Amino acid sequence: MLNFIIPLIGRFHPLIVHLPIGFILMALLLMYYPKKDKIQFLPAIETALLWSCITAVLACISGLLLYTSEGYAFSTVQNHLILGLATALICLLLFFQVKKCKTINTPKIHLNSALLGLFLMLTGHLGGSLTHGEDYLIEVLPEQVQSAFGYTGYEEFDPIALDENHWEEALFYEDVIQPIFNQNCRSCHNQKNSKGGLLLTSKETILKGGKNGPVISGSSWEKSELHHRMTLPLDHEDHMPPKEKKQPKKEELELVKYWLASGAPFEKNLAMAGVTEELVEPFFIKSEVSIYPKVELTSVGTEKLSNVRDKGFFIEPLIKESSLLKVSCINFPDFNEKDLELLQDISQNIVFLDLSRTKVNDQVFESLIDFENLTILKLNNTHITGTGFEHLHKCTHLIQLHLTETEVNLLNLNLLNGHPKLKKVFAYKTPASKEEAHKHEFTFEVMFGNFELPVLPTDSITF
Amino acid sequence: MKNIGKLLRELEQARLEKLTRRNFILDCAGKLGGLALAPLLSSCGIGATNTDKIGMNLSERDLNPLSPLPPPFLPKVKSVIYLHMAGSPSQLELFDYKPELIKYNNQPCPESLLEGKKFAFIRGVPNLLGPQAEFSQHGESGAWISDYLPHFSKLADDVAFLKAVHTDQFNHGPAQLFMHTGSPRLGRPSLGSWVTYGLGTENQNLPGFVVLTSGGKTPDAGKSVWGSGFLPSVYQGVQCRSKGSPVLYLEDPTGIPRDLKKSVITSINQINSEEFDHYGDPEILARINQYEMAFRMQIEVPEVMNINDEPEYIHNLYGTEPGKESFANNCLLARKLVEKGVRFVQLYDWGWDSHGSDKSTALDLGLRNKCRETDRPISALLLDLKQRGLLEDTLVVWGGEFGRTPMQENREGKTMGYKGRDHHVDAFTMWMAGGGIKKGTSFGTTDDLGFSGVEGRVSVHDIQATILHLLGFDHEQFTYEFQGRPFRLTDVEGEIIKEILA
Numbered sequence: 001m002l003n004f005i006i007p008l009i010g011r012f013h014p015l016i017v018h019l020p021i022g023f024i025l026m027a028l029l030l031m032y033y034p035k036k037d038k039i040q041f042l043p044a045i046e047t048a049l050l051w052s053c054i055t056a057v058l059a060c061i062s063g064l065l066l067y068t069s070e071g072y073a074f075s076t077v078q079n080h081l082i083l084g085l086a087t088a089l090i091c092l093l094l095f096f097q098v099k100k101c102k103t104i105n106t107p108k109i110h111l112n113s114a115l116l117g118l119f120l121m122l123t124g125h126l127g128g129s130l131t132h133g134e135d136y137l138i139e140v141l142p143e144q145v146q147s148a149f150g151y152t153g154y155e156e157f158d159p160i161a162l163d164e165n166h167w168e169e170a171l172f173y174e175d176v177i178q179p180i181f182n183q184n185c186r187s188c189h190n191q192k193n194s195k196g197g198l199l200l201t202s203k204e205t206i207l208k209g210g211k212n213g214p215v216i217s218g219s220s221w222e223k224s225e226l227h228h229r230m231t232l233p234l235d236h237e238d239h240m241p242p243k244e245k246k247q248p249k250k251e252e253l254e255l256v257k258y259w260l261a262s263g264a265p266f267e268k269n270l271a272m273a274g275v276t277e278e279l280v281e282p283f284f285i286k287s288e289v290s291i292y293p294k295v296e297l298t299s300v301g302t303e304k305l306s307n308v309r310d311k312g313f314f315i316e317p318l319i320k321e322s323s324l325l326k327v328s329c330i331n332f333p334d335f336n337e338k339d340l341e342l343l344q345d346i347s348q349n350i351v352f353l354d355l356s357r358t359k360v361n362d363q364v365f366e367s368l369i370d371f372e373n374l375t376i377l378k379l380n381n382t383h384i385t386g387t388g389f390e391h392l393h394k395c396t397h398l399i400q401l402h403l404t405e406t407e408v409n410l411l412n413l414n415l416l417n418g419h420p421k422l423k424k425v426f427a428y429k430t431p432a433s434k435e436e437a438h439k440h441e442f443t444f445e446v447m448f449g450n451f452e453l454p455v456l457p458t459d460s461i462t463f
Numbered sequence: 464m465k466n467i468g469k470l471l472r473e474l475e476q477a478r479l480e481k482l483t484r485r486n487f488i489l490d491c492a493g494k495l496g497g498l499a500l501a502p503l504l505s506s507c508g509i510g511a512t513n514t515d516k517i518g519m520n521l522s523e524r525d526l527n528p529l530s531p532l533p534p535p536f537l538p539k540v541k542s543v544i545y546l547h548m549a550g551s552p553s554q555l556e557l558f559d560y561k562p563e564l565i566k567y568n569n570q571p572c573p574e575s576l577l578e579g580k581k582f583a584f585i586r587g588v589p590n591l592l593g594p595q596a597e598f599s600q601h602g603e604s605g606a607w608i609s610d611y612l613p614h615f616s617k618l619a620d621d622v623a624f625l626k627a628v629h630t631d632q633f634n635h636g637p638a639q640l641f642m643h644t645g646s647p648r649l650g651r652p653s654l655g656s657w658v659t660y661g662l663g664t665e666n667q668n669l670p671g672f673v674v675l676t677s678g679g680k681t682p683d684a685g686k687s688v689w690g691s692g693f694l695p696s697v698y699q700g701v702q703c704r705s706k707g708s709p710v711l712y713l714e715d716p717t718g719i720p721r722d723l724k725k726s727v728i729t730s731i732n733q734i735n736s737e738e739f740d741h742y743g744d745p746e747i748l749a750r751i752n753q754y755e756m757a758f759r760m761q762i763e764v765p766e767v768m769n770i771n772d773e774p775e776y777i778h779n780l781y782g783t784e785p786g787k788e789s790f791a792n793n794c795l796l797a798r799k800l801v802e803k804g805v806r807f808v809q810l811y812d813w814g815w816d817s818h819g820s821d822k823s824t825a826l827d828l829g830l831r832n833k834c835r836e837t838d839r840p841i842s843a844l845l846l847d848l849k850q851r852g853l854l855e856d857t858l859v860v861w862g863g864e865f866g867r868t869p870m871q872e873n874r875e876g877k878t879m880g881y882k883g884r885d886h887h888v889d890a891f892t893m894w895m896a897g898g899g900i901k902k903g904t905s906f907g908t909t910d911d912l913g914f915s916g917v918e919g920r921v922s923v924h925d926i927q928a929t930i931l932h933l934l935g936f937d938h939e940q941f942t943y944e945f946q947g948r949p950f951r952l953t954d955v956e957g958e959i960i961k962e963i964l965a
Contacts, residue, residue: 007611128794129720129940312530314665314667316531316533317533318537319533319536319537319935320535322533326533328665328804329667330666330803330804331666380852386703400852402852406852424852424855426850426851426852428850428851428852448850449846449849449850449851451846451847451849452779452780453614453780453843453846454775456613458613458781458835459839461835462832462835463829463831
């Protein structure tokens with residue numbers, strides 16, 4: 001009949017606690033604020049302490065009632081409960097000491113009042129954490145301060161990312177299903193916030209299910225609540241995730257369905273579970289293939305770039321904000337190998353160098369040794385003969401070498417044989433292309449060109 | 464006191480006047496006008512929030528709008544040669560082999576195909592027309608290419624065909640605009656303009672976007688197909704004359720030595736920079752830059768645009784005849800321009816509109832002549848780019864603005880004197896070759912009659928997105944703010960055709 005009384009009193013706990021806080025602070029202030037003549041406040045201090053004790057005991061009782069009737073776990077309220085009781089006890093002790101001694105100037109009283117103040121603060125803070133959540137105060141702090149507290153804020157989860165070439169080895173649950181849950185379900189089904197009692201964070205909790213029983217049915221995927229709720233019409237009350245939240249992709253739903261249909265395996269990899277490439281193809285990360293070396297270099301400042309530009313070079317980062325550079329002498333026809341010194345201090349950054357139609361000679365190769373990351377080198381229409389090609393072996397990243405319309409002969413071209421990376425050499429209109437080139441073996445592809453189109457009878461027929 | 468009363472009356476009078484209808488309308492007119500003016504002005508750059516354009520905080524781009532910029536993503540190519548066959552070649556006589564169509568030759572087109580379709584000239588129920596050329600498979604890729612293109616068929620393994628391109632414009636002008644500006648209506652910048660706006664030009668002595676025409680006519684859409692639209696006009700294509708001096712008044716007049724010219728330009732620029740110090744208008748700097756650019760162009764343009772001094776074997780390869788207006792000459796020029804760092808070379812060749820209304824537009828006569836005129840130069844261009852290593856970072860695109868019908872044209876319901884086909888938007892063939900393109904591929908198929916694509920259909924915006932992708936742009940992020948909103952070349956569509964990328 002009157003069993004609502006107990007929870008009702010319990011719910012007054014957050015109100016009642018403010019009374020002892022106020023009285024205790026009042027008593028402590030009276031005890032320590034005026035430095036002299038404290039003795040005249042003694043009756044007031046006694047009264048304040050008396051009321052502190054009464055209200056503290058009331059707060060403890062209501063707190064205990066709240067704890068029992070709201071079903072808090074002991075572990076959550078433990079510290080608050082113990083500290084609260086301790087506060088009340090110290091308060092009582094202090095009251096009797098003051099009443100007995102008729103003074104406040106004994107070491108015991110000082111110790112007890114210090115303890116009382118400390119416990120009061122701690123209990124209050126822990127109580128606040130229970131009602132407002134643990135991040136209540138941290139949330140509003142700037143991010144740097146948050147991380148200094150070791151608090152990472154909202155957890156970000158990576159979406160599914162499968163390697164195009166090794167997707168079969170990825171684990172079905174860990175690399176595919178859990179990321180789907182992380183992206184779509186985790187914000188409401190995690191340790192802090194488990195709506196419907198369901199946690200979608202680990203194998204154990206998923207198998208355990210929620211308040212209304214398991215979400216995975218062993219017998220068939222159609223009966224699994226997990227998939228059923230996700231595929232209900234969007235307007236349906238039970239649809240998950242809720243209408244206003246981000247919805248899973250069609251491909252993700254297919255994968256969840258396939259996972260359940262294959263018996264919800266937690267340890268199998270994709271190949272073992274029989275997943276086809278078609279199912280996971282949308283989640284491949286396309287690895288961007290680049291012929292340029294992947295190196296971490298310090299970027300060249302814009303000032304340096306415009307200095308080089310003023311000398312007559314064309315110079316640009318390979319792509320926006322890249323530290324790799326593309327250099328060309330397209331508007332610098334008077335360039336000769338001595339001008340290469342202007343580039344010496346950024347030689348590491350240069351991956352593309354076009355010296356076509358300039359006045360370079362064979363000495364250029366010696367200066368190119370420092371250009372470690374050089375990938376494409378163009379020397380078309382220059383007077384080079386290729387003497388000194390052996391130095392290019394030091395440019396270990398060189399992949400393309402353009403020598404069209406130069407004086408390079410076959411003998412010198414052979415110097416390039418065995419280069420670690422060199423793939424293509426363009427040697428159209430060189431002495432090399434006129435020699436018996438095609439019998440020679442190179443460790444790279446050589447383009448001699450000299451293409452011709454035959455004269456066909458149809459070339460001259462006008463219809 | 465008397466005066467105070469008068470003043471109060473006057474105040475009351477003024478207050479009441481504000482409530483009159485006349486005053487209200489006057490107010491409205493003025494304020495509405497102001498409201499209307501605000502977005503207009505901001506689209507002209509006045510009062511824009513872009514702070515780095517205000518005051519003296521000028522970037523190198525403001526001083527020289529063609530200065531090179533790095534692309535946002537790693538590019539596969541740095542130049543594009545776009546070969547546009549204006550009038551639209553028949554895919555059914557060149558690349559899209561339809562043996563079924565031979566069977567149904569001269570039979571009425573199934574009405575189910577014609578339902579809801581509109582054609583430029585075909586009326587009623589036309590007859591199907593079988594392929595007029597002999598087809599065979601070429602290269603390791605086994606691409607079907609007709610005997611109209613005997614030279615090009617040897618390069619089948621170097622190109623990627625798109626067999627099921629579709630557009631939505633069946634008239635030349637709008638379709639050409641659509642193909643090159645992403646919109647069938649006037650006012651948008653062309654592909655080449657977007658590219659030069661985004662990347663600038665590497666060779667500071669040459670324009671970044673050059674247009675060459677042949678076939679005796681410019682495209683129907685006019686010069687807007689290489690126009691800059693709402694982009695600054697400095698990015699529009701520079702059309703070089705196909706005959707005579709490529710750029711008029713580029714040579715120094717007789718009796719005016721280059722030194723004198725230099726000092727004239729120096730003086731003009733000095734006055735201009737004093738003007739700039741006074742007014743701070745960036746347009747003045749652009750002007751100074753243009754004088755200098757024109758002066759520099761005088762060095763390189765005559766050299767690069769001159770094909771007289773090319774060796775004999777090159778003339779033989781391309782079939783070029785210096786001094787004549789020809790597609791072959793333009794192809795050779797395109798190679799020379801790309802070699803010298805020009806970003807975008809656009810070639811237009813007129814005369815592919817094979818309606819069959821006269822001999823020159825007949826599928827078995829005029830079209831063959833057009834094929835002969837272009838087959839060798841295009842093949843030569845590809846081979847020459849290849850042997851010079853230029854094909855590594857150059858993209859070559861070939862295509863018309865739409866395709867041609869599998870039906871014979873029956874202009875206004877009459878039988879035509881020659882064999883011809885009408886404009887067709889549902890399926891046509893284009894090809895690409897060069898850097899980043901998967902060699903020897905064919906993407907997309909059409910139905911048995913070649914009427915529409917059944918697999919791998921790609922739109923005009925898809926092609927534009929792919930070209931921009933190869934140049935290092937994300938077509939969805941490459942925008943220009945105009946009239947209060949960002950504009951894209953591909954509007955709100957376009958997907959990269961991954962199937963033809965290496």
